[in-house]
Amino acid sequence: MPLLKRGTLHPISLVVDGVEVTGHAEPRMLLVDFLRRVLGATGTHVGCEHGICGACTIRLDGEPARACLLLAVQADGRRVDTVEGLASADGALSVLQDAFHRHFALQCGFCTPGMLMTLQGFLEDNPDPTKDQVRAALSGNICRCTGYSEIVDATLDAAARLRNQDQAATNPT
Amino acid sequence: MKPAEFDYLGAESPDEALDALGRHGEDARVLAGGQSLMAMLNMRLASQQILIDIGRIEPWRYVRADGGVIEVGAGTTQAELLAWPDLAAKAPLLAKALPHVGHLQTRSRGTVCGSLCHADPSSELPLCLAVLGGEVVLKSAKGSRTLAAKDFQTGMLSTARKPDEIAVAARFPVARAGTGYAFEEVTRRHGDFAIVAVAAAVSGPSVRVAVGGVADRPMVREWTGLTEADMADALNGLAWEMGGFDDIHATARYRRELVRRIGARVIEEARTCRS
Ligand code: FES
């Protein structure tokens, strides 16, 4: 890769929520700002801008990561998944989103995009977590409204439903 | 906040990174996982003319056990080391401590070597390297050298790395049969910086313990043949010797108490989990 000079815009292309997109960014532009300002994808939130709150959590090549601690140019050629890709095209909520809805796992909703992206990856790795494991997974996401217990309940509920779905898919009756 | 302006080089090979660092020296900063550096740039606690990103350099991404040493390359993330299948058998201390390093969203990017280079006095990996007596391999365009943990970390957020050097690997000794390892820390929240963290390696009558979060770097002590009462005195002496400080999270007195209590507990755990 050539040296990217400050103050000038550089073309980058990446796959965001399954769609190939291109845009321009200065070297110092954060990935979260690229998503929100260049692509207009404001579903990903930005809170603290120094890696503490977790609101900006996205998945980079499948791994949960802080979009405020990544440069847009670092995501060139990679896959980024955001909260905007969770619901299906017709607007139907994902199992996890639906559980958040039913359990009142959000109030102001500021933390929710980061919570969902963290938990989505977490449940793929650990489909049958304990309450403590969920709480540990959430330690990197701050919520100022819910007190977390509804979020934990929603996660355990979503995990159970996803397991049942899997079971139904493997043993059709 | 947003970072100040910088140039960015996404290095593709070790030589490209080392050459660029050799040319730019102190004006450059090596960007690996960015979990500390990006936060400091965003807060403008750091500002650099050029960032040299080593995250794409495949030859620097590895974990291998060789001749009694586990070597971890500069690009290897904390999550990758945690997922290494031999970790619990070959490095039980790291298996215990790594889940406490940041959060899953930061371990996925944060590197092992980056954490050692950041040299935060309360972080877990420098503590593990210190108690195990590991090493850091430094490389520049001119050559390479290997430093023992105690010579590498020189103080609060500072190391012996020269401006043209990259820490290309960390070396942790493989666990020895008959030695038990344990780790514990006290934090305000899981994944936060430790108020006090203790790691111990115990084999027979010999106890090696390291304490993080109190002094400007991990403090290591080695004792042999202490009775339980002597051990309490030794830990108390260590607690006072390190001084400690009052801050928003804890008083110096509380920190000393943690050294005494967690110290005793960790040593006991290491003694009983000997393989
Ligand atoms: S905005 Fe990224 S962690 Fe807070």
Ligand code: FES
């Ligand atoms: S719902 Fe308001 S911060 Fe979590």
